[in-house]
Amino acid sequence: MLLDIQNLHLEFRTFDGVAKVLAGVDLQMQRGDVVGLVGETGCGKSMTALAIPNLIPMPPGVITEGRVLFDGEDVLAKSPAELQRFRARHLGMIFQDPTTNLNPVFSIREQLVDSVLYQRMDQQTVPGRWRGWMPSARQIRSDAHRRAVELMSLVGIPDGERRIEDYPHQFSGGMRQRVLIAMALAGEPDLLIADEPTTALDVTIQAQILRLIDSLVKRLGLSVLIITHNLGVVAQTCQKVAVMYAGKVIETAPVRELFKNPRHPYTQGLLKALPTSHTRRGELEGIPGTIPNLTRPPEGCRFHPRCSHVMEVCRQVVPPGHRGDSDHITYCHLYGEER
Amino acid sequence: MTLRLYLLRRILLVIPLLIGLSLLTFTVSRILPGDPVGLAAGPQATPEIREALARQFGLDQPLPVQYLNYIAGLFQGDWGQSLYSRRLVLDDLRVFFPATFELTIAAVFIATVLGVPAGFMSAVYRDKLPDQVVRVIALFFVSFPAFWLAMIFQSILGVTLDWFPIGKRFDVLLAPPATITGMFTVDALLHLDFQAFGIALSHLATPALVLSFGSLASVTRITRTAVLDALDRDSVRMERALGIPYRVILSKYVLRNALIAILTIVALEFGWLLAGAVLVETIFDFPGLGLYAVESSLRLDFEPIMGITILYGIVFSLINIAIDIAYGIIDPRIRYG
Ligand SMILES: Nc1ncnc2c1ncn2[C@@H]1O[C@H](COP(=O)(O)OP(=O)(O)O)[C@@H](O)[C@H]1O
Ligand SMILES: [Mg+2]
Numbered sequence: 001m002l003l004d005i006q007n008l009h010l011e012f013r014t015f016d017g018v019a020k021v022l023a024g025v026d027l028q029m030q031r032g033d034v035v036g037l038v039g040e041t042g043c044g045k046s047m048t049a050l051a052i053p054n055l056i057p058m059p060p061g062v063i064t065e066g067r068v069l070f071d072g073e074d075v076l077a078k079s080p081a082e083l084q085r086f087r088a089r090h091l092g093m094i095f096q097d098p099t100t101n102l103n104p105v106f107s108i109r110e111q112l113v114d115s116v117l118y119q120r121m122d123q124q125t126v127p128g129r130w131r132g133w134m135p136s137a138r139q140i141r142s143d144a145h146r147r148a149v150e151l152m153s154l155v156g157i158p159d160g161e162r163r164i165e166d167y168p169h170q171f172s173g174g175m176r177q178r179v180l181i182a183m184a185l186a187g188e189p190d191l192l193i194a195d196e197p198t199t200a201l202d203v204t205i206q207a208q209i210l211r212l213i214d215s216l217v218k219r220l221g222l223s224v225l226i227i228t229h230n231l232g233v234v235a236q237t238c239q240k241v242a243v244m245y246a247g248k249v250i251e252t253a254p255v256r257e258l259f260k261n262p263r264h265p266y267t268q269g270l271l272k273a274l275p276t277s278h279t280r281r282g283e284l285e286g287i288p289g290t291i292p293n294l295t296r297p298p299e300g301c302r303f304h305p306r307c308s309h310v311m312e313v314c315r316q317v318v319p320p321g322h323r324g325d326s327d328h329i330t331y332c333h334l335y336g337e338e339r
Numbered sequence: 340m341t342l343r344l345y346l347l348r349r350i351l352l353v354i355p356l357l358i359g360l361s362l363l364t365f366t367v368s369r370i371l372p373g374d375p376v377g378l379a380a381g382p383q384a385t386p387e388i389r390e391a392l393a394r395q396f397g398l399d400q401p402l403p404v405q406y407l408n409y410i411a412g413l414f415q416g417d418w419g420q421s422l423y424s425r426r427l428v429l430d431d432l433r434v435f436f437p438a439t440f441e442l443t444i445a446a447v448f449i450a451t452v453l454g455v456p457a458g459f460m461s462a463v464y465r466d467k468l469p470d471q472v473v474r475v476i477a478l479f480f481v482s483f484p485a486f487w488l489a490m491i492f493q494s495i496l497g498v499t500l501d502w503f504p505i506g507k508r509f510d511v512l513l514a515p516p517a518t519i520t521g522m523f524t525v526d527a528l529l530h531l532d533f534q535a536f537g538i539a540l541s542h543l544a545t546p547a548l549v550l551s552f553g554s555l556a557s558v559t560r561i562t563r564t565a566v567l568d569a570l571d572r573d574s575v576r577m578e579r580a581l582g583i584p585y586r587v588i589l590s591k592y593v594l595r596n597a598l599i600a601i602l603t604i605v606a607l608e609f610g611w612l613l614a615g616a617v618l619v620e621t622i623f624d625f626p627g628l629g630l631y632a633v634e635s636s637l638r639l640d641f642e643p644i645m646g647i648t649i650l651y652g653i654v655f656s657l658i659n660i661a662i663d664i665a666y667g668i669i670d671p672r673i674r675y676g
Contacts, residue, residue: 088582100573167671
């Protein structure tokens with residue numbers, strides 16, 4: 001198993017109180033999987049994703065329970081030095097806004113070459129500037145530069161040789177996201193995490209970026225976790241999908257299975273609301289009510305106040321996962337006990 | 340627009356600024372009550388002597404004519420003359436300005452070298468022990484009156500420990516290094532006279548340290564804020580996710596992002612200290628522009644006052660232009676225009 005998030009609980013302790021942001025997230029990925037993580041804004045998708053490289057801001061965040069296993073190793077138990085190596089070697093991550101995620105005062109070359117240098121070699125062997133004149137250092141830097149230009153062509157930026165000298169503001173939004181993908185891929189990661197990679201982009205550019213991710217999956221055999229609130233994106237790119245609601249994964253299934261046979265009442269409502277997956281903020285068509293306040297979440301199943309099939313048990317007991325056929329897991333009392 | 344055109348325009352724009360500044364200073368100094376001619380001529384002077392003196396300095400002319408004469412002289416390199424000492428203003432400025440300039444540079448250097456690392460550390464260890472310590476020390480420096488700190492440090496460093504001499508710019512029994520820039524430390528180095536350099540530096544040390552205190556606090560505080568802002572950027576999270584070592588993120592990416600704010604405060608402080616060195620110059624009997632300005636103002640000695648104002652105007656304009664150029668070097672998004 002490449003990624004195994006087990007029963008992850010996260011709280012944000014702020015002056016406004018304790019927000020129980022993640023309440024027992026379970027998520028598994030095999031090598032080569034392309035998984036979509038969907039859910040409404042604020043349901044904890046980004047925090048789940050940030051837990052994998054252990055980048056949740058702590059404080060105010062506190063992980064109270066659970067584990068994040070990557071290739072069997074507990075990420076949350078790693079020392080800072082181990083974490084840095086782990087992020088460099090095994091993970092690539094891109095975020096929503098390609099403008100703020102690039103540093104505006106450094107050229108693409110600086111940022112991309114650093115990504116190559118620090119992801120592909122031990123940090124002690126990266127030649128610092130003060131050793132930059134030594135022949136070995138120049139060799140290392142020019143190799144890294146060549147690799148950086150290769151990466152630019154890999155992600156479909158034409159004329160990389162010349163454009164690498166440009167600064168972020170000289171690129172369009174879509175091209176900036178490509179640059180960030182190139183940086184994330186510099187260390188040939190096992191897993192690419194993409195947190196709403198197309199949300200900040202124009203519609204036509206969105207499709208191009210999704211096609212790029214698709215082609216990278218095919219060419220490099222990359223495993224990808226795509227976070228989105230758009231089911232259309234999932235349908236287009238993923239093999240599996242995990243649906244989140246208010247800090248918990250409530251259903252996971254292969255994409256076709258989920259679209260054909262949604263089992264959780266929330267997922268059913270979500271699919272009914274397609275193609276405009278959300279109409280008004282926090283209110284889905286077909287599901288009355290709004291997402292709960294996470295400082296005082298409902299007992300039992302967090303969806304129960306909005307659920308039309310609500311039973312007495314739903315108000316008291318957190319539903320366990322029920323595994324139906326073909327990898328379809330539903331966390332809902334309607335389907336009974338585990339297994 | 341090219342950098343050269345931009346510079347040319349900025350420098351040309353300084354001229355109207357200086358004209359406005361000089362007009363203002365001229366008006367204010369002339370409408371102040373007082374009897375500068377009487378002060379300069381002395382108590383025994385007869386009305387004839389006073390009239391002659393006034394005529395010699397053109398003070399008998401109508402004010403607009405006086406002003407135009409002054410400006411016309413300025414364009415020919417004539418900065419006027421002191422009513423009181425009869426010395427040429429330009430000669431005085433040549434002596435006093437380098438002294439204050441040297442003092443200010445030394446103070447800003449101290450404030451930067453101590454304040455930037457302190458503020459940086461404070462931000463990186465936000466709310467932890469190093470941050471608390473730095474903040475308490477900074478508070479200490481801003482909350483005690485400057486003159487009190489000045490006297491405390493003068494007596495500790497100059498008397499109790501006897502590390503540094505008190506007062507003046509150089510050993511009174513020796514000749515200072517021959518003038519090149521007028522800044523004694525620089526001139527001594529240019530002559531490769533290291534003994535003179537040591538003497539000049541030891542005279543500079545305590546006043547520069549004391550002068551730096553106020554700036555030290557603001558440089559530290561602004562650096563802390565700027566670094567916190569820089570650390571808060573999405574790009575820092577991205578760099579961490581990429582596995583770039585935190586040490587490199589701080590010393591390369593965060594530093595450059597915070598640099599514009601740091602540079603601005605350092606330059607601003609330089610301006611403040613240059614103009615605000617009076618107090619320290621007085622306490623340390625350090626013959627600089629501040630003391631000269633105070634003495635000239637007390638005597639309503641018009642032309643030195645005008646000269647000092649215009650010189651400050653020029654220096655401030657140059658600082659501003661230098662900052663703008665530096666912005667463009669640090670941040671490639673900034674275009675001159
Ligand atoms: N730094 C923080 N402090 C307090 N609460 C936070 C912080 N970051 C995120 N949250 C809360 O955590 C919840 C989940 O956020 P997030 O994972 O970003 O949602 P999503 O990505 O699904 O839109 C939200 O309710 C948000 O308000
Ligand atoms: Mg998010």
